[in-house]
Amino acid sequence: MGMPVIIDIVGEGHASLEPLFDYFRSVDERFSPYKASSEVSRINRGEIAPSEYSLEMQEVFDLAEETKRVTRGFFDIRTPDGSIDPSGIVKGWAIKKVADLAHANGHRNYWIEAGGDIQVSGHNEEGGAWTAGIRNPFNEKEIVKVVRLQDRGIATSGTYIRGKHIYDPHTKRSVSSGDVSVTVIGPDVYEADRFATAAFAMGEEGIQFIESLEGFEGYSIDENGQATLTSGFSGYVEGGSRS
Amino acid sequence: MRKFLASTAFVAVFTVYALYQSASASTSTPIAAAPTTTHSTPQVAAPAAKPVVAVAKKPKTVALGAYRDGVYTGAGADAYYGTVKVQVKIANGKIADVTFLDYPQGRGTSVSINSYAMPQLTQEAIQAQSANVNGVSGASATSAAFRQSLASALSQAKA
Numbered sequence: 589m590g591m592p593v594i595i596d597i598v599g600e601g602h603a604s605l606e607p608l609f610d611y612f613r614s615v616d617e618r619f620s621p622y623k624a625s626s627e628v629s630r631i632n633r634g635e636i637a638p639s640e641y642s643l644e645m646q647e648v649f650d651l652a653e654e655t656k657r658v659t660r661g662f663f664d665i666r667t668p669d670g671s672i673d674p675s676g677i678v679k680g681w682a683i684k685k686v687a688d689l690a691h692a693n694g695h696r697n698y699w700i701e702a703g704g705d706i707q708v709s710g711h712n713e714e715g716g717a718w719t720a721g722i723r724n725p726f727n728e729k730e731i732v733k734v735v736r737l738q739d740r741g742i743a744t745s746g747t748y749i750r751g752k753h754i755y756d757p758h759t760k761r762s763v764s765s766g767d768v769s770v771t772v773i774g775p776d777v778y779e780a781d782r783f784a785t786a787a788f789a790m791g792e793e794g795i796q797f798i799e800s801l802e803g804f805e806g807y808s809i810d811e812n813g814q815a816t817l818t819s820g821f822s823g824y825v826e827g828g829s830r831s
Numbered sequence: 832m833r834k835f836l837a838s839t840a841f842v843a844v845f846t847v848y849a850l851y852q853s854a855s856a857s858t859s860t861p862i863a864a865a866p867t868t869t870h871s872t873p874q875v876a877a878p879a880a881k882p883v884v885a886v887a888k889k890p891k892t893v894a895l896g897a898y899r900d901g902v903y904t905g906a907g908a909d910a911y912y913g914t915v916k917v918q919v920k921i922a923n924g925k926i927a928d929v930t931f932l933d934y935p936q937g938r939g940t941s942v943s944i945n946s947y948a949m950p951q952l953t954q955e956a957i958q959a960q961s962a963n964v965n966g967v968s969g970a971s972a973t974s975a976a977f978r979q980s981l982a983s984a985l986s987q988a989k990a
Contacts, residue, residue: 723969732957746970817953
């Protein structure tokens with residue numbers, strides 16, 4: 589995957605973590621476009637017909653289709669050159685699967701993270717709510733917001749590069765959206781991930797899209813370091829009050 | 832517009848490279864194993880490694896070691912939300928320009944959002960926080976991918 593995977597199960601040793609890491613590895617083997625032997629690569633080389641897709645691939649394709657509908661086309665796993673790249677949905681989906689596996693194994697207090705997207709359950713080692721920082725997109729050694737999460741998922745979509753350029757099919761030009769980072773908090777990380785991906789693609793309208801979603805809150809940062817909060821976001825902030 | 836983009840890109844490259852050198856000096860870089868197709872990291876003389884914030888500054892030329900003049904394209908690196916691919920131009924042995932050939936971008940189709948009356952959302956200037964947290968959410972994969980692709984391009988440019 590080329591990204592860090594962090595699993596923290598309160599009060600559990602390494603043995604409990606191994607099956608969870610194994611699941612992430614299996615996801616990478618199947619979905620990585622950078623592994624020539626992955627199912628995604630084989631699909632893109634035309635070696636597998638849709639009727640031959642694995643159950644997990646079918647599941648991801650179905651979810652991608654639904655996400656495309658719900659985001660009015662701003663989420664799409666088909667790239668401009670016609671190949672499939674499900675990366676924008678697989679990460680959150682995989683974390684959610686691993687969280688479900690942890691839950692099935694009897695765990696209730698955990699933090700499961702891959703590439704900056706996180707699913708939490710229960711409490712941390714100190715018995716309090718899990719806390720997450722939102723990374724400063726301009727200085728990765730800093731955080732710019734602290735949120736307390738109770739059985740939530742959080743995902744951040746963004747780019748290190750100042751200003752994001754999206755292709756506007758209406759004007760056929762690249763436009764700078766102004767956003768460098770969109771963080772979404774929702775009931776689970778799969779939902780947060782797909783909506784963060786879509787919101788980021790929408791540019792300035794993205795945070796309004798999150799505002800329109802029941803049960804989701806967002807924090808977007810533009811290229812000037814100006815952040816926009818959805819109306820309920822401050823309820824997650826340390827010291828903030830829930831409206 | 833193109834000229835501005837080029838100089839901004841150069842500043843971003845310098846910033847990233849300074850951060851990269853700084854990060855590789857410490858032991859706690861949370862970047863996992865790179866995809867198998869990535870080139871190995873080149874060993875180059877580090878500039879005075881000091882973390883800098885990526886704000887627009889006057890770009891300056893940095894001596895990064897011996898590179899052969901030319902234009903080199905890095906391998907595409909997986910940023911998970913898309914691919915990052917950079918092209919480096921070396922002139923007089925130094926990085927003269929960096930162009931982004933590919934970076935995570937929206938996969939929009941010809942659909943526009945219907946505008947409708949929305950409440951005015953709160954805005955604030957971001958501020959560094961000093962609290963201890965259990966972890967961090969951020970687009971870390973993208974910056975790592977940028978470095979991978981840049982390292983890949985620079986490794987080809989090594990004299």
